[in-house]
Amino acid sequence: MKRKVSIFEMVWYTICGIAGFTGLVFVILGLVGEFGGKSVNSLRDFSTPGYICLIAGAVAASIVLIIFAKGNDRAAEAAARRAARLAKVEAPAEPAKAE
Numbered sequence: 001m002k003r004k005v006s007i008f009e010m011v012w013y014t015i016c017g018i019a020g021f022t023g024l025v026f027v028i029l030g031l032v033g034e035f036g037g038k039s040v041n042s043l044r045d046f047s048t049p050g051y052i053c054l055i056a057g058a059v060a061a062s063i064v065l066i067i068f069a070k071g072n073d074r075a076a077e078a079a080a081r082r083a084a085r086l087a088k089v090e091a092p093a094e095p096a097k098a099e
Helices: 007-037 039-089
Strands: none
Touching: 007 039
């Protein structure tokens, strides 16, 4: 079953992706500051915000996925129930057997 992705959902995925990417960039800058020469030693301070941003983006993305998956499951169950009701109504009635 193909479903349409809402604008709200796409915005949240974008925000989570930007947060994760920012965290990844900060972690890389922190590693460059840690293992680079004396001229880039000041970049060492980017590690902690990078880890926080990366974890926050991953947790937020997981929460968004859980919320929208639950909504999609509800819609799929409602469609299945509707199809079952329509199939039951459209099925020809069987004649009663005389004993």
